[in-house]
Amino acid sequence: MLVIDRLTAEGLRIDHFRARPGEAWCLVGSNASGLEKLCDLLAGESRAYRAEALRLPPELGLLSFKGQQSIFEEELRKDDTDFLNRLDPGTPARAFLTDVDAHRELIKLFALDALLDRGYRQLSSGQARKLCLLQQITRGVSFLVLETPYEGLDQASCRELNRVLAGLRVQGMGLLLLVNNTADIPDWCTHVGGLHAGALVVQGPRAQVLDEVRELLRRQPPLFRVSVAELRDERQMDGNGCDNLVTLRRGFARYGEIEVFSGLELTINRGDHTLITGPNGCGKSTLLQIITGDHPLCYSNDLSLFGRRRGSGESIWEIKRQMGIVSADLHRNHRIAGSALAIVVSGLFDSIGLYTRPNSAQEQLGRRWLARLGLESKAGQPFRRLSYGEQRLLLLARALIKVPRLLILDEPTQGLDESNRLALLDFLAGIAEEELATMLYVSHRPDEFRDFFRQQISFQ
Numbered sequence: 001m002l003v004i005d006r007l008t009a010e011g012l013r014i015d016h017f018r019a020r021p022g023e024a025w026c027l028v029g030s031n032a033s034g035l036e037k038l039c040d041l042l043a044g045e046s047r048a049y050r051a052e053a054l055r056l057p058p059e060l061g062l063l064s065f066k067g068q069q070s071i072f073e074e075e076l077r078k079d080d081t082d083f084l085n086r087l088d089p090g091t092p093a094r095a096f097l098t099d100v101d102a103h104r105e106l107i108k109l110f111a112l113d114a115l116l117d118r119g120y121r122q123l124s125s126g127q128a129r130k131l132c133l134l135q136q137i138t139r140g141v142s143f144l145v146l147e148t149p150y151e152g153l154d155q156a157s158c159r160e161l162n163r164v165l166a167g168l169r170v171q172g173m174g175l176l177l178l179v180n181n182t183a184d185i186p187d188w189c190t191h192v193g194g195l196h197a198g199a200l201v202v203q204g205p206r207a208q209v210l211d212e213v214r215e216l217l218r219r220q221p222p223l224f225r226v227s228v229a230e231l232r233d234e235r236q237m238d239g240n241g242c243d244n245l246v247t248l249r250r251g252f253a254r255y256g257e258i259e260v261f262s263g264l265e266l267t268i269n270r271g272d273h274t275l276i277t278g279p280n281g282c283g284k285s286t287l288l289q290i291i292t293g294d295h296p297l298c299y300s301n302d303l304s305l306f307g308r309r310r311g312s313g314e315s316i317w318e319i320k321r322q323m324g325i326v327s328a329d330l331h332r333n334h335r336i337a338g339s340a341l342a343i344v345v346s347g348l349f350d351s352i353g354l355y356t357r358p359n360s361a362q363e364q365l366g367r368r369w370l371a372r373l374g375l376e377s378k379a380g381q382p383f384r385r386l387s388y389g390e391q392r393l394l395l396l397a398r399a400l401i402k403v404p405r406l407l408i409l410d411e412p413t414q415g416l417d418e419s420n421r422l423a424l425l426d427f428l429a430g431i432a433e434e435e436l437a438t439m440l441y442v443s444h445r446p447d448e449f450r451d452f453f454r455q456q457i458s459f460q
Ligand SMILES: Nc1ncnc2c1ncn2[C@@H]1O[C@H](COP(=O)(O)OP(=O)(O)OP(=O)(O)O)[C@@H](O)[C@H]1O
Pocket: 118, 121, 122, 123, 124, 125, 126, 127, 152, 255, 260, 278, 279, 280, 281, 282, 283, 284, 285, 286, 287
């Protein structure tokens, strides 16, 4: 049983909460609701709280964005590439799991069976997330806390996860899900609660409180409030006038002997907003990294960007100057010290972190962006200390600050709550209407497949 009584911490207050045996809970809250703070407390990462009681089940498994980031950073620390004379693949996936043989079926359900000998850092973001989920599930704990567990999973994996969790519940596993979109409240939850402005304001049996919880989230105004009209005036580049932004002929990607895709034809002219879909691990991020120049295969592919053949003497900075990028990879690589303001302004320099002193106009522009995200009071706070959702908003601002010609958005709404997600999508629709930028957008969520996309690349 999980017990919380009279708990207060910065940004969080819970008077009374019980997750009793036989109950399956889902707590819902927006990005600023305190949900992530609660997750930190349950993970034992924050000791700055006072409580009459905070009793956690003795065998507790927990999946969170922060936990996943720690695994990634630990893998980087252990990297022995310099000593090995070859790329260090890192800890193999199987080492994260308990009793692989006993869990073969489960591992297969999540399409990880062929990847058990692959290093953690060689997994796609969805594959890594599924591995972290299975790491917790296979440990045989009696209680699981999962922060937005469906995020980043393809549709088939979401369905499987739902089925698996429903089964675990029937077997007596205690479950507490923390989600920020009401669409992610699973049917099998017996109890639901809602956080608002740092407090658990509603909780109870699902049938009694579900509508109230939904309404709570629906009423929450988004932090992301950006007007497309303002951006028109802030546009800094017209480019070289070339309408062709990307042409990839017979595109291919492989890692060693393993082919990811081949024979891919892609043409993106100005206004050809392109949606990329497909299951976890099919090559969506690899394709985008080839386009952004963040993958070594960008040189061996027949690729032209902004009218110039890649590898014809242009600098990567000339290319990056015309792109704005948001991805899970970029997010997890933001391990640098830097304030919220610095991260936003770094978008003008295309660097991870800020190494050039911005002039006052650039700084003012950065502050304007923070205000548009409702984060102006956090300008000086370290990026890494902000919540995952706030970090994601800052990375969006970093990508948008120069109003680039090509916006490359690889699951940009990860970590955003319902209202911010909708606000971002409406904003992108406005960008498309005003022809301010052309978008290349990866998503697993059908509710993000908006009308403004003019073409779709669907990997199988
Ligand atoms: N460094 C690497 N070495 C070997 N294989 C890799 C490496 N990086 C990625 N892969 C593999 O390449 C495939 C494509 O990965 P990619 O990240 O492009 O997938 P994705 O479609 O973006 O997946 P997701 O939906 O999970 O984000 C995956 O099967 C992944 O395991």
